Amino acid sequence: GNSVTQMEGPVTLSEEAFLTINCTYTATGYPSLFWYVQYPGEGLQLLLKATKADDKGSNKGFEATYRKETTSFHLEKGSVQVSDSAVYFCALSDNAGNMLTFGGGTRLMVKP
């Protein structure tokens, strides 16, 4: 079945540092890939997505590129802020688009 593997956290960075959170996946067919973010005390919300190979999703300074050859969808941001502190989840859709499979989540802590 489908699965998503993320780097374990927490990831602790200073403000304005470069961020990479690794995500690799196993899936049949051609899934869509997503990054969701969960701020403290809230539900998850979509951060960005990519629906086919080589697509780049971007939002709020975050980017991720759908790499089919390496089955990866790494999240990057050039300069993190304290307000980016949250838990980040990588996810993929099944072929029918009926459900998402999530990774274990990576907690990011940004210090001023």
Added chain:
Amino acid sequence: NAGVTQTPKFQVLKTGQSMTLQCAQDMNHNSMYWYRQDPGMGLRLIYYSASEGTTDKGEVPNGYNVSRLNKREFSLRLESAAPSQTSVYFCASSAAGGLNTGELFFGEGSRLTVL
């Protein structure tokens, strides 16, 4: 702009007790979902309802039942709670067209503790 609303937000149960988590969405979405979130394991799908009148099992359905009461409401029932069901539960919804292009909208979560 309520979005997805879950009740209750917190609940403590004793082993063997039953309870129902309620979820309602006001976005006219066709599909609704129940996930549980456990430390280090991300979110795991319990049940989903692709449309009104249908429900399907997800990854971890054992010990749970669901009811899609109408297009707006999707409830999750624990008939005989066990400590292994201590978790944070999230309800989510999505519009028609599938998740390949759409997105999930989540409620704020319900924290359940089973003693």
